[in-house]
Amino acid sequence: MALQPAITDLELLKDRPAVACLLSGLPGAVQSAKFDRDELTIWIDSIHLIDSLNVLRTASFNVLADLTAVDWFPSEPRFEVVYSMLSYERHERIRIKVKVSGADPYIESVTGLWAGASPFEREVFDLFGIRFQGHPDLRRILLPDDWEGHPLRKDYPVEGYR
């Protein structure tokens, strides 16, 4: 099982069901795509996030399996919010990524599509400081309310501020 080189050319990936339904349903939403280690990643423009997830949800990717973020400090846009979607019908996973700027990190909340995303978004808010517009109850979830800083940011020391 030697590693295959990643495919990043959108032309070669346009026949994959997830990419195809996004390209036809929402032209302009897909920024780029990558197929690496049997996993498909699609980068979406943040203004099209809700529409794209809605398109995917109707195209059988109806399960949001996971929601998290990655901090690419010090590069800009600094954050990537990662949505792992799962299709019960196709037995297939895809990963949707949205880039978020570091200066004023915010993104639309997906709690309108999946109510279960609520604690996941609160966790990302708590640990990364990314705000979710339209979230019904955006508070810290794991850390105390008066905690300073967001620990999973790369400029936060591993041993904390002493």
Next chain:
Amino acid sequence: MPSIDQFRSVPVVETIGGDRTMVLNMGPQHPSTHGVLRLLLEIDGETIVRIRPDIGFLHTGIEKTCEAKFYQQVIPMTDRIDYLCPMTNNLAYVLAVEKLLGLEIPPRAMWIRLMLNELSRINSHLVWLGTHAMDIGAMTVFLYCFREREEILKMFEMVSGQRMMTSYFRVGGVSMDLPLGFLDYIKNFAAYFPDRIEQYSDLLTNNPIWMGRTKGVALITKEDALQLMLSGPTARGSGIDWDLRRDMPYAGYDKLDFKVPVETAGDVFARYTVRMGELRESISMVKQAIANLPDGPFKADAPKIVLPDREKMKTQMESLIHHFKIVTEGFTVPEGEVYQGVESPRGEMGYYVVSDGTAKPYRVHMRSPSFANLNALGVMCEHNLLADVVAAIGSIDIILGDVDR
């Protein structure tokens, strides 16, 4: 957008029922919360109006700590997330790293992993059954369950030297071969355990008190289960026919023959039936794994990633160098990212590992099943009685280490 300060110090206690309702605090030290979970229950008489879980008491920042460790040093961290099925967490993590590396493991290692992973599931379900029944008032089951669990913990100690925090799986295989006499021990266990499951079942399934406390209690519909991102037995109790072991096989589950129990009632009793069915399937999988276990190496032949045998390390210069390099510098992993989901006893346990090409993971995210499943508590308990909250918590089988990480 408002500033971050706006989200600080939101009043925790606010009622939606006005003067009719009161807020009752449950936990964080309540015995039936299976850890340190605090629930804010808004009640109207004895009826639940709203539940708000308050979590984070066990948060130890494991995801952040992982970023400061070598890939192989993360394995002991994964045990401590879900302490009832350490092997499942080990498995999810090592599978993710093996996928990043493109590393293949020998068949013996694969079958050992399958066998122990299913034993962990039995271990976890036994603790669930015992404590769940005890919460509802059936004391006896607990003692029987822990008798068999003790045998499983002994087996874990035999293979790994540790009863609970096993850290037995390694990137590229397992840490050491099965000890002498282990197979006889596990064969003996697998021979008598199916009868024991029927014993537990006899104590509970047709017991009128048990049925009264579980049937029609804490209902959740299939649509709600999908909306709330539920997984595992909690979702299968509501009619979602999905099991990662069967539907997206990993780690060799496609070589096993098993059924996935599904119930449609969506109440506590349905989730109980699903888990009892899983116990029966798991012990049959353990038997299949014993029957199929081949001889051969128990770790991959990848000297730059897998530690050499102790004997070789002491006698061969090259092995000594590899050993020294791996221990002091770790092994580098090519750039990339993977998400590996496995079916833990509680649901989908997912590891999202991002590598930047160095010897330490850039990001490790654990999608823990309890964290998502806990969400359902509010929907399940609305309009139910206060006493049924305990049954609902037991039926979603939360582990607070898994919730808080």
